[in-house]
Amino acid sequence: MTMMHTNEESASQSIEQHLYQRLSKVIDPELGRSITDMGMIVSIEAVPRVPSVENGIAAYDVVVQVELTVKGCPLSETITNQIKGAISSYPSADLTPHIEVSSMSKEKLSHLVEGLKEARRSNPFTKKDVKTRIFAIASGKGGVGKSSITANLAATFASLGYDTAAIDADIYGFSLPSIFGVHTQPTNLNGMLMPVTAWGVKLMSIGMFTGADRAILWRGPRLQRSLEQFLSDVWWGEPDVLLLDLAPGTGDMAISVAQTLPNAELVIVTTPQPSASEVAVRSGLVALQVPMKVRGVVENMSWFDHQGEHLHIFGEGGGERVSERLTHALQYPVPLLSQLPLETDMRTTAESGRPAVLNKDGALDNSALAQSFKKLALSLMS
Structure with a gap:
């Protein structure tokens, strides 16, 4: 009897160890870290079921105690489903998962956040070995569709499998939250913000805090500080692509981007008429005064x-015209990357809270517009 009890304990411990290894591959969607590394798995207990053998296979109830970072975490269901999937896929026994969810204590959460901040240390995008490609979407004047292009380009990158982030740096005319259908605020982890994820894109915008009906009356230093906070106080992980939707013109925010993200590449948006292209050239000529490269024109x-x-x-x-003039002025090739049609879907679909390049299931659409954005995204990454 004692020997049988010892064998059962040994088998349970073996299962618990193997399951812990499997759960180490479950990644928190917001923090991009293993849930075991972050101490979210408090305990795993494999309890033999009675009868302990079903259809010739050992049967166990597996109880997993999980501590999420915050109470009411919006991704709680996603994480628990991943845990259940990892347990259910265990091949050597019949396991039934039981997940008990709670939230971390203030002390544990504080320790976790301090560790994350220490690992990142301020603006993560200025490191020499950073892999993130940063594209600042700029225009000389408003009304040329810059924000729509930023949103649809971000959604395209995400649908192509790139880890994608986007910052609404147009402090006065923020519109990315509405295009992506975002109506929630970022989660605050002891002073570190989690970007809101929508349609596969990690998003941050001042519009998530103020409401779309409030005017922003900020000037130079405070504008620059807002961008610095979006970069250093938000946990972005290590995205493949970061897009910034800049305010129109050549004002404070464009200069702030150059100062805080010297490895960013400008993408200039214009429309065909001369009045738009003339001011678009001026927005590209910012690169003569700040250390930024103009990647191309849309x-x-x-x-x-x-x-x-x-x-x-x-x-x-x-x-x-913009491509030719910038190529001449900057003395390196500034290609015309894409010509996009005028389509009512860009407006109507965005008003419903979905980028126009995506279908209702969130996949890249088969439309000519979506394929144009796909071609643009791939050309930017080449």
Whole structure:
């Protein structure tokens, strides 16, 4: 009897050890770290079921005590489902998972956050070995679709499998939350913010804190500080791509980006008409004064398809003009990366809280517009 009891204990301990190893591969979606490394798994107990053998396979109830970072964590269900999946896939026994969820104590959470901050140490995107490609989407004037392009480009990157983040750096005219259908605030972990994830993109915007109906009356130093906080006080992990939706023109925020993210690349958005392309050139010429490279030009609203005909409502050639003038002024190639049509879907789908390049299931659509953004995304990463 004692020998049988000892064998059962040994078998349970072996299962518990193997399950812990499996759970070490479960990654917290917000922090990008293993749930075991972060101390979220408090205990694992494999209890023989009665009868202990079913269909010739040893049967156990597995009780896992999980401590999430905050009470009411929005990704609680996602994490518990991943834990259940890891347990259920164990091949050597019939395991039934039972997940008991609670939240970390203030002391434990504080220790975790301090460790994360120590590992990151301020702005994570200025390290020499950073892998993140940073694209600042700029325009000379408003109304050219810069934010729509930023949102759809971010959604495209995410759908292609890139770990993607986006910052709404247009403090006065923030619009990314509405395009992505975000109505929640970032989770606050003892002073460290978790970006809100929507349609596969990690997002941060001042609009998540103020509400879309409130005016922002900030000037230079405070604007720069807001960007620094978005970079250093938010846990981004190590995204493959970071997009910044800049305010129109060549003001304080563009200079702040250059100072805080010297490895960022500018993407200039224009429309075909001369009035837009002229000011778009000026936004690109910022690169003569700050250490930023202009990656290329995107011409938006290039034509409108009507009964099989391309109607050039806003004229032609704006993107080419900006490309040629910046190439001449900066003395390196500034290509015209893409010409995008004027499509009502860019507006109507965004108003529903979904980037137009995605279908309702969140996958990249098969439309010509989505394929144009796919081509643009791949060209930027080349």
